[in-house]
Amino acid sequence: MSDDGLSALDGEIRDLMRFAARGSMLPRFQQLADHEIEMKGADDPVTVVDREVEGFLSEALTKLAPGVPVVGEEAAHEDKSVLDHLSQQCWIIDPLDGTANFAEGKEPFGIIIALADAGKAVAGWLYDPVGDRLCHAKAGEGAFIDGVKIAARTSGQNPPIAAISKLFLDEAERAEVDAKIAPHYALVDIPRCAAEQYPRLALGENDVSTFKRTLAWDHAAGALWLNEAGGKAARLDGSDYRVDQADVEGMVGASSPAIWDAFVERLAN
Secondary structure (H helix, E strand, C coil): CCHHHHHHHHHHHHHHHHHHHHHHHHHHCCCCCHHHEEEEECCEEEEHHHHHHHHHHHHHHHHHCCCCCEEEHHHHHHCHHHHHHHHCCEEEEEEEECHHHHHCCCCCCEEEEEEEECCEEEEEEEEECCCCEEEEEECCCEEEECCEEECCECCCCCCCEEECCCCCCCHHHHHHHHHHHHHHCEEECCCCCHHHHHHHHHECCCCEEEECCCCHHHHHHHHHHHHHHCCEEECCCCCCCCCCCCCCCCEEEECCHHHHHHHHHHHHC
16 A cells, blocks of 8 residues: 555544444443353453454455455454564554453543555554544654654653553562662552553653553554654564564653653663
8 A cells, every 4th residue: 555545544543442442332331231242261251352453454455445455453362364464565453452451441542554565664643432533643743642743752750650560460570670670769559441542641740650461452453653753663673563473572652852761771781
């Protein structure tokens, strides 16, 4: 898909996300029956909404861009070969980011769509259905919220605010956080929703956050958006995040490159 073609689809993608949220997601918020929630694994629920929204968006994006494959979270769970598309031009969908929150009847939750090419995100959209907020970006063009260009800002707090989850950390990694990070940062809970965490890093609420699991549907759009805003999201060695590195763990996002550098240096030392 050409840049001109993508620009022409921008408004349509927002409309699709809003339609999916209002048609399937919001009516079922705090209304899910027990049989509409299943567990794919430990601490990994899936709901009827995940599947409905992914099906709708997959079909709609295929119509908008024929020939561009779709990598959806639920499709990839059922068939790992879907991940092979991540090395080429493809859509990437998280139909209900923050499923655990949604299943518990609480916010935040969202919808994430990214367009990637040759392993890197070239455009991304993070939609908050409750607030009707759309964070979106295209590579090299900056980051936007509801069409208004924004620049990342820090919290201005001393010590900086670090949103750190120990949920997926082993005992040694938790000890490292306690020893190297906790004394130098104000630790806060994560929202358990990448569609919310990335905006927090750019809008002065959080200064830095770590991500152990870096699945493409969670991070492709957000990492691009944060970098385009002037913050920094990168692997621990400073390399760019790639959507086709499914087995690679670990990434840090920060409200500024300086905060990113200082945080990673503490980890290294």
